[in-house]
Amino acid sequence: NSSTCCKMAAGYQAVPDVEQPEGGDALPLTDVIVAKAQAKYPEAGTKVEAVFLGRLDDAIDNAQPKISIPRITAEQLKPSTEIKDDKAFLKALQLPTAAFVVMVVSALVVILTENPLAQAIYPYFACVVTFASSIPDIRKRFLAAVAPVFNEFSVMKEKVEKRVEEVSIKGFKYLNITETAMNDAIAPIKDKLEFATTMETALRQIDPTIDIPDTTDIEETFNGFEDQLKTGFQGMEDAVDLSRDLPEPLKSIEKYQLYVMAPFLAVMLVLQLWGVYVTTSHRELNEVSPVNNASEGVRFLVGSIDGNNVTTSSVANVPGGDVDDWSSQWFEILIAVQTYVSTVLQITVAFLMTQAKVMAALINVQIGVLESRVNKELRDAVGDVFDDIFKKGFGMVKKKFLDLVHKIDKIEGPINEIKSKIPGGGNLPSSLVSKIPSSITSAGSSFFGKFGKS
Numbered sequence: 248n249s250s251t252c253c254k255m256a257a258g259y260q261a262v263p264d265v266e267q268p269e270g271g272d273a274l275p276l277t278d279v280i281v282a283k284a285q286a287k288y289p290e291a292g293t294k295v296e297a298v299f300l301g302r303l304d305d306a307i308d309n310a311q312p313k314i315s316i317p318r319i320t321a322e323q324l325k326p327s328t329e330i331k332d333d334k335a336f337l338k339a340l341q342l343p344t345a346a347f348v349v350m351v352v353s354a355l356v357v358i359l360t361e362n363p364l365a366q367a368i369y370p371y372f373a374c375v376v377t378f379a380s381s382i383p384d385i386r387k388r389f390l391a392a393v394a395p396v397f398n399e400f401s402v403m404k405e406k407v408e409k410r411v412e413e414v415s416i417k418g419f420k421y422l423n424i425t426e427t428a429m430n431d432a433i434a435p436i437k438d439k440l441e442f443a444t445t446m447e448t449a450l451r452q453i454d455p456t457i458d459i460p461d462t463t464d465i466e467e468t469f470n471g472f473e474d475q476l477k478t479g480f481q482g483m484e485d486a487v488d489l490s491r492d493l494p495e496p497l498k499s500i501e502k503y504q505l506y507v508m509a510p511f512l513a514v515m516l517v518l519q520l521w522g523v524y525v526t527t528s529h530r531e532l533n534e535v536s537p538v539n540n541a542s543e544g545v546r547f548l549v550g551s552i553d554g555n556n557v558t559t560s561s562v563a564n565v566p567g568g569d570v571d572d573w574s575s576q577w578f579e580i581l582i583a584v585q586t587y588v589s590t591v592l593q594i595t596v597a598f599l600m601t602q603a604k605v606m607a608a609l610i611n612v613q614i615g616v617l618e619s620r621v622n623k624e625l626r627d628a629v630g631d632v633f634d635d636i637f638k639k640g641f642g643m644v645k646k647k648f649l650d651l652v653h654k655i656d657k658i659e660g661p662i663n664e665i666k667s668k669i670p671g672g673g674n675l676p677s678s679l680v681s682k683i684p685s686s687i688t689s690a691g692s693s694f695f696g697k698f699g700k701s
Contacts, residue, residue, distance in 0.1 A: 275301075277298055298432065312414050321607045343594070389503075439658075465647050479632030487624045
């Protein structure tokens with residue numbers, strides 16, 4: 248029977264928190280099962296019948312090759328010294344601030360030399376240098392924040408492997424407990440059927456349409472389930488490969504840097520370069536705007552009036568004259584400030600992303616991906632077996648058992664009537680009941696006529 252298979256499956260180490268209906272590795276309590284079944288199946292006349300029908304429904308609904316991987320909480324990610332340091336943010340600004348000072352000095356050089364090539368290159372050079380100065384601390388921050396994640400995940404990986412093994416135990420547990428419920432439910436029915444079989448002639452005198460059912464079909468079906476489940480689990484463990492199913496960022500620290508940290512930095516760099524591009528484009532548009540063309544006209548007009556006496560200072564005093572405003576004269580300084588502010592914002596975002604709650608949320612997304620992949624492989628490996636046994640097979644068993652219960656209800660009255668007319672018949676052992684037919688037969692058919700009278 249399936250208890251043998253359960254012992255075989257029990258060779259795997261049991262995990263207390265394996266995903267099971269109603270929590271833990273325990274199946275729903277009998278009282279819960281009975282309450283649900285009695286409400287759903289009023290024809291279940293006894294508790295054992297209700298238990299069997301309830302176990303069938305529970306297996307049909309919940310017996311699946313599926314695991315649940317626990318998620319990481321912020322409390323599990325114990326922060327390192329670097330993460331807990333109150334001055335960590337200020338320390339992270341030290342190198343970018345030094346880079347900012349260097350870029351300001353470089354901007355002054357560009358302004359004084361008025362080299363067109365230097366003016367064109369400087370904005371992007373300043374952006375890249377200031378951005379690069381933030382990378383060491385951001386990388387250190389990310390690695391310090393993710394270290395406890397990998398420590399926790401190494402333990403979680405072992406749990407996942409055990410939970411995959413537990414799928415087979417879970418299947419045999421459903422089969423075994425349901426088969427036990429079936430034996431308990433069928434035992435009193437078998438006693439009634441044994442009596443009905445020995446008294447079949449008398450029963451037909453009472454009701455010629457009586458059909459004495461048989462429980463063998465249901466019992467043999469369960470024997471087939473055991474072999475089918477055992478065969479389905481062969482090679483199941485080989486179907487799941489956690490090293491393959493793990494999302495890339497969770498496979499190693501190096502992969503985490505490649506798939507999480509590098510994209511973050513790339514996005515930040517692109518945004519900063521885009522900001523510099525927008526700023527420089529705005530300056531170029533201003534340089535060719537109608538306002539500047541008008542200032543050239545003012546210079547020509549003033550020069551025409553005063554002849555050669557026009558001076559730079561006199562032009563400067565003309566409203567709208569061709570004099571660069573502060574933002575144009577000190578454009579490179581503005582670029583240095585802009586890139587520094589952008590870098591500070593970038594560091595701020597990095598600090599927010601490495602908070603325990605944020606890290607837990609990001610990692611849990613990847614755990615969800617892992618869970619989906621493992622469950623898909625389990626369904627591909629043994630999903631059809633579970634469906635054939637617990638959904639289709641148990642569904643068929645339930646239908647046959649309900650049909651059996653209805654037939655038993657039909658012969659219950661005649662059986663009780665016969666027992667009432669046999670001295671001690673209601674309590675006779677089956678060994679004595681089996682001797683009744685021959686004695687009754689020798690008495691003649693008139694004896695049956697008496698049973699037929701109401």
